[in-house]
Amino acid sequence: MTSGVYNNGKRKSNGYIFIKYPGHLRADVSGYVPKHTLAMEMKIGRFLTQHEVVHHINMDKLDCRSINLHLFKNPKTHMKAHGSIHKLIKPLIERGIIQLDKEKEVYFIEKKE
Ligand SMILES: [Zn+2]
Numbered sequence: 001m002t003s004g005v006y007n008n009g010k011r012k013s014n015g016y017i018f019i020k021y022p023g024h025l026r027a028d029v030s031g032y033v034p035k036h037t038l039a040m041e042m043k044i045g046r047f048l049t050q051h052e053v054v055h056h057i058n059m060d061k062l063d064c065r066s067i068n069l070h071l072f073k074n075p076k077t078h079m080k081a082h083g084s085i086h087k088l089i090k091p092l093i094e095r096g097i098i099q100l101d102k103e104k105e106v107y108f109i110e111k112k113e
Contacts, residue, residue, distance in 0.1 A: 015061040039064045040071055053078040059085075 009020020011032060019038055022031035025047055040054045041047055043066050048054070053076040058068055074077035092098040101108050 017062060017064065036061075036064045036069055040069050041068060042066075044067065045069065051075065055081065 009032070011018050011020075013032075015033040018028075018032035019035050020031055021027055021033040021038065024031075024033045024038075024090050026037055027033050034054075036054045036056065037048060048071075053072045053075055055070045055072055055078055056063060056068055060068070070081075072081065089098060097110055098107050099110055100106075
């Protein structure tokens with residue numbers, strides 16, 4: 001058995017890490033599977049179902065540690081979680097914690113003095 005196929009193939013796409021795993025149910029046309037998918041499958045000891053979605057709790061797509069991954073039953077519940085964090089932004093802006101830098105035209109977090 002050669003180990004190359006499974007050990008060498010890594011690539012980054014769309015901010016995610018992909019691992020070469022030809023034949024996997026979720027492999028793309030080039031045979032790559034998102035690392036977070038494989039990490040979650042290792043954690044739960046089975047393949048993901050068709051509708052399950054792996055979410056990065058801290059929103060860091062590169063952080064595939066088990067503790068940072070949450071499994072949603074379907075895209076709807078996953079999007080609900082994303083919507084809920086989006087709703088938190090308005091109160092943070094109202095409290096001045098998040099502000100718009102009008103020069104750079106990006107939001108930033110107010111530093112404590
Ligand atoms: Zn998510």
